[in-house]
Amino acid sequence: MSVGLDNLKHVVVLMMENRSFDHMLGALHAEDSHIEGLTGQETNLDTTNEPAKVQPQAAFQGQLDPDPDHHFPAVHKQLFFGTPGPPAVPSMQGFVQSYWDQQHDVAHSRKIMYYFAPDKLPVLHTLARNYALFNGWFSSIPGPTVCNRAFAHYGTSFGKVSLDIFYLMEPYKSIYERLLAAGRTTKLYYFDPSSSTQEVVNLLKNQPEIFGTYEQFLEDCKRGLLPDYCFVEPNYSDHPGEGGGELLASDQYPDHDVQEGEVFIAAVYNAIRQNPDLWKSTALLITYDEHGGIYDHVPPPGCIPDGFHADLADTGGVPFAFDRLGVRVPAILISPWIAKATVVPGTEDPVKGRIFEHASIPNTITQHFIGNYDNRSPREKAAQTFLDLLTDQMRPESDCPSFEFD
C-alpha cells in the first residue's frame, strides 16, 4: 500500500453532465501527446457527404440547441454508422448524421464536432494537466443519464438503458447502503432542494438520511466533517436562490452554460484544497455521466456482460446484453499524492492500457472502505479500481494549483 493510500480517509466523486472527452479535453493532445485527444484531422461525413472536421470552436452556450439526442438508438447510430453494427468495431462516424436527424440542418449538425480550445476551460484543463487524467474512462452504457448514473451508485442499471424509472433488485444495494451497513459514513450532496437528486426513486424515498446539500458539503469540508465517501451532484436548473438571487445550472448539460460548471468544479476543488488536513487525506474524482451525443473519436470497447438484456423497445430493436461500454467521457483523479501530469493510458495502449467505467466507482469504494463484499453485479466486480494512482510522495503546497474567482 502506498503512503498516499495509507493516508486516504475520504473519497469525493463529482459527476457532471453530458460532455465527451474530446469535446472537453481533446485539445490537450497538442501539448502532451500521451493524452488521447484530437489531432485536428478527425472527421465525420455530413449528410451531403462532405467531411465535417473537428474544430476548436465550442461555445459555452447557445451552440448545442437542440440538446443532442443521446438515447440508445441515437448513440447506436453515432457509434456504428456505416457498419453492420455489433460485433463490428464502432466507426465513430455517425455523430453528425445523428445530430442532423433532429433538425435537418446541415450546417448546425456539423457543430457536434466542435471542441473547446484550452483557454476556454481553465479549470478542467488545469486539473487535467496537474493530476491524473484517464484516457480510457467510458460511460457505462451507450445511452442517457439515469442509467449511466445508476452504475456509479449501484454498479448496474438493473437492465435499463433509458431515462425511465428503475428499481433496485436484490441482492444488489447502493454503495451508500453498503457503507452504512458496514458502519462507515457516506453522503450524497445535491445542490439544493430545487435541483435535488436524480436518485429520487431509490434513495431519496428510502434513505433521506444519506442526503445533504452543497451548502452542507462546503461546511463539512470547512469543519473537517466530510464522510468516508460522498457523491456531489451539480445544479440541474436555472432557478432563484433560497435567499434570493439567480442560480445558474452548473451541470454543463447542453444548453446550460459550461462556464458555470467550471466555476462549480473549481469551488468543489477549492473546498477540499483549502483545508490542509482534508487535502492530504482526500481523493477527488471528477467525471461526466455520458457524452450527451457529442463527438469522441475512441471506439468504446467491450466489457463483461451484466447479466441483463435490455428491452428492445428502448434500444430501437438492437439486442443489447450490457456487454459493451458507452462513449468516452472526461475523468480526472485529484490528490496531492498523485504525480503531476499523470496520464493513465486507455485503449490506445494494448499493453499498459486500462479501461474504466462508472462501475469503477462503487468497486473502488467498496474495496477500500468495506473489503470483501460479494453481492455486486458482474460489471462492478470486473471494473478497474483507481486508488493505486496514489503514490508515496505528497506534492508540496507550491506545486498544487488553486482557483480564484473573477
Place this chain on the structure above:
Amino acid sequence: MSQPPVVRVPKPARSSYQPHRVLAKNVLLQSQVKHFREMEKRLPPEHQSGIDSEKIETEGEAADYIRRVTQKLRQAGGRAQ
C-alpha cells in the same frame, strides 16, 4: 515558501440565466419531473404538493416543483408507499 499557482476563473455572462427556458429542451429535467411525479403519488395526501406537473412548461417551474416535492419527501421521512 513559494505560493501555489493561482488560476483565475471567469464568471459566465448574466444573460446565461434562463429560468424561462422551455422544459421540452432538456430531457433530463423532464425525466426528473416525471420521477418526482411518480414518487409524489405515493406520498400521503397531506405531503403532496398540489401542483399539476403536467402543466409545467419552463425550467424554473420544474425547479419550483422539484423543490416542493423534495421538501415534502423529506418531511414525510421517506414514508412514500
